[in-house]
Amino acid sequence: MNSIHDMGGMHSLGPIPYQPSEPVFHARWEASVAALSSGMGGWGRWSADAFRYRMERMPAAEYLRASYYEKWLMALTELSLESGLIDRTELDSGRREPGAAKQTPALTPDQARLNLTRNRDLSRPEPAPARFRPGDTVRARNINPAGHIRLPRYARGKIATIERCRGAREFPGDGSLGVESTGQHVYLVRFSACELWGDAANRRDSFHLELYDSYLEPA
Amino acid sequence: MPRPGPAAGMVQVRSRAVIDPRGVLHELGLEVPDDVEVRVWDSNAEVRYMVLPQRPPGTDHKDEASLAALVTRDSMIGVAHARSAGAQP
Numbered sequence: 001m002n003s004i005h006d007m008g009g010m011h012s013l014g015p016i017p018y019q020p021s022e023p024v025f026h027a028r029w030e031a032s033v034a035a036l037s038s039g040m041g042g043w044g045r046w047s048a049d050a051f052r053y054r055m056e057r058m059p060a061a062e063y064l065r066a067s068y069y070e071k072w073l074m075a076l077t078e079l080s081l082e083s084g085l086i087d088r089t090e091l092d093s094g095r096r097e098p099g100a101a102k103q104t105p106a107l108t109p110d111q112a113r114l115n116l117t118r119n120r121d122l123s124r125p126e127p128a129p130a131r132f133r134p135g136d137t138v139r140a141r142n143i144n145p146a147g148h149i150r151l152p153r154y155a156r157g158k159i160a161t162i163e164r165c166r167g168a169r170e171f172p173g174d175g176s177l178g179v180e181s182t183g184q185h186v187y188l189v190r191f192s193a194c195e196l197w198g199d200a201a202n203r204r205d206s207f208h209l210e211l212y213d214s215y216l217e218p219a
Numbered sequence: 220m221p222r223p224g225p226a227a228g229m230v231q232v233r234s235r236a237v238i239d240p241r242g243v244l245h246e247l248g249l250e251v252p253d254d255v256e257v258r259v260w261d262s263n264a265e266v267r268y269m270v271l272p273q274r275p276p277g278t279d280h281k282d283e284a285s286l287a288a289l290v291t292r293d294s295m296i297g298v299a300h301a302r303s304a305g306a307q308p
Contacts, residue, residue: 007230007234008234008236008237008238008261009237009238010234010235010238011235012234013231013234013235014231015231016231016232016243016246016247017231018247021292064230068229122265150263150264151263152237152261154238166264169265186264193257193259197238202241202253204254204255204257205240205257205259206257206259207237207258207260207261208259208260209261209263210266211263211264212264
């Protein structure tokens with residue numbers, strides 16, 4: 001879906017507040033949210049794309065007001081409820097309901113530590129030979145689907161060149177909607193700055209994006 | 220309700236880095252000459268990139284520790300050069 005997170009190209013969000021140095025976490029609760037997200041995510045009830053998609057469904061005004069870890073906390077809470085890891089009474093009381101289903105196996109400190117550094121393998125067997133080859137001219141499709149999409153609006157409908165084939169990966173649109181993904185080819189594509197932003201852009205400059213097969217069409 | 224620092228800068232950077240990469244770098248204190256090509260990598264699939272700062276001139280004989288002392292946070296996020304060889308940390 002098109003949401004406020006896809007804000008590339010907007011001018012009105014203000015000057016960049018430069019901070020010469022900053023801590024990893026700005027408050028203790030942020031560290032707790034990061035740890036909880038990793039711990040709860042370990043049960044595999046949602047993918048990273050489902051987590052992103054949950055944040056994207058925040059009302060736009062709320063999204064802009066919320067800090068980074070406030071968005072995480074909202075997504076973690078909602079996904080934990082939706083997937084039945086916790087229920088509403090437990091959320092309100094902060095205690096386990098005697099009758100609630102217990103998740104098994106229980107999360108151990110060792111497993112929690114592992115979850116923090118473990119990356120899920122997103123590569124998939126190639127569903128078909130790659131449609132495009134380096135040097136091919138393509139167009140990013142003008143699509144506006146439901147679910148999580150990793151084709152920014154600023155690139156839709158624009159012409160690009162295939163630079164590299166990255167192999168097949170899990171498709172984010174599937175994972176975000178809770179559908180098992182068979183995988184799609186991913187391509188590194190290059191857009192000229194002028195194609196994306198018009199003639200006022202610097203003619204030397206270019207953009208590299210990694211785009212999934214279904215985001216592209218021959219041009 | 221304004222919020223303090225935490226990642227508040229994210230929306231400003233995310234919205235403008237793509238439409239005005241040179242302007243954003245300028246605001247963060249890095250001038251990119253017109254004849255230097257800017258390539259924007261929008262890390263939008265599951266591939267992530269590491270910034271490797273340019274080696275400052277005159278550092279050929281420096282050892283790892285003295286090179287590391289020239290590296291700053293800003294040079295690792297691509298908005299500044301590494302310190303020059305003669306600079307004090």
